[in-house]
Amino acid sequence: MGIPQIAFMALIIVLYTFQNFFCKRFSLCYEGKDSTPVLTIVGGIIVVGVTFFFSGCVFSAQALTVILGIVNAVVLYGYNDFLLKASVSGPYSVLIVFAVFGGISVPALAKWIGFGEAMTGPAMCFLAIIMVSVYLMSVKPSDENTSATNRITLKFLLYSVGLFICNGSYAAILALQQELTGEAEKEELIMVTFAVAAIISLISLIVKKASFKNVFRMKKSAFINLIIYALSAAFAINSLVIILLLEVNTGVLLAVQNAGVMLVSVIFSLTFFKEKLTKMNTIGCIFMAIGLVGITVFEKASFSEIPAMISTLLK
Secondary structure (H helix, E strand, O other): OOHHHHHHHHHHHHHHHHHHHHHHHHHHHOOOOOHHHHHHHHHHHHHHHHHHHHOOOOOOOOHHHHHHHHHHHHHHHHHHHHHHHHHOOOOHHHHHHHHHHHHHHHHHHHHHHHHOOOOOHHHHHHHHHHHHHHHHHHOOOHHHOOHHHOOOOHHHHHHHHHHHHHHHHHHHHHHHHHHHHOOOOHHHHHHHHHHHHHHHHHHHHHHOOOOHHHHOOOOHHHHHHHHHHHHHHHHHHHHHHHHOOOOOOHHHHHHHHHHHHHHHHHHHHHHHOOOOOOHHHHHHHHHHHHHHHHHHHOOOOOHHHHHHHHHHHHO
8 A cells, every 4th residue: 555545544544443432432421222323313414414515515416326325324224233233142252253354355355256356365364364363352251241142143143144244235335336436426425325324213213103302312421422423434434435546455445444443442442441451352453463564565465576575674
């Protein structure tokens, strides 16, 4: 990756880490039972508003972009739903592997099949290191898990597979739209995706006959965390579609994004939530750092080119 790509990638990692961090902060402060619809509705409104501003306050979408946006909205809603259900029905260490691997492999496979864009051998090796590190970083001591959430059941596996598909499909649709339309209509896709996702969440509250006054009633701390979460999401998704226009392998890009966010999130958890790392978690962090550096530096290299590249770097 060149300097512009690395700079954008670092920005995206920070923004998505902020999104996850303030999402967790909001869930801790929000006292109701409808945190997911509230996040989706408020986040959707803010993402649409910020994106509309970046587009020059213009909306002009072809039918293809609208269709992809609607499909992506369903995928986004499904991701949130599968994540919630999988979180309470099985081990987090397995769940996060499904989510991260889906976010990396599905878009990479889609770009390879549809447009012939494949990862190099060294990049795939470093991706394997990243996936191993994801598991090592996620696993917790057995006494931190209840018996209900420490078992891998068929229901949990189905939720995890749904999470795998949704997390990967979301990024794959973004990449697909960029391939088909280039720089055009990237903001329109974002606006349609988040607007429709917000509408779906709104409909779900109506079907449940929820009291909107109670659903959106929250403490000041929850409201502040919600707004920062939504702004982080808005700037993160707009930055992601920009870097997709640069000459970066999609598989490598999403591997760095997913793994980087997870690594920085661990640092945030240690600092702000006082979570502790086991020896296995620490080894996972080291492997993650190695994998991230390797896949970034040797993104386009073949195995025969690596010795010369290392020699150049050491000079």
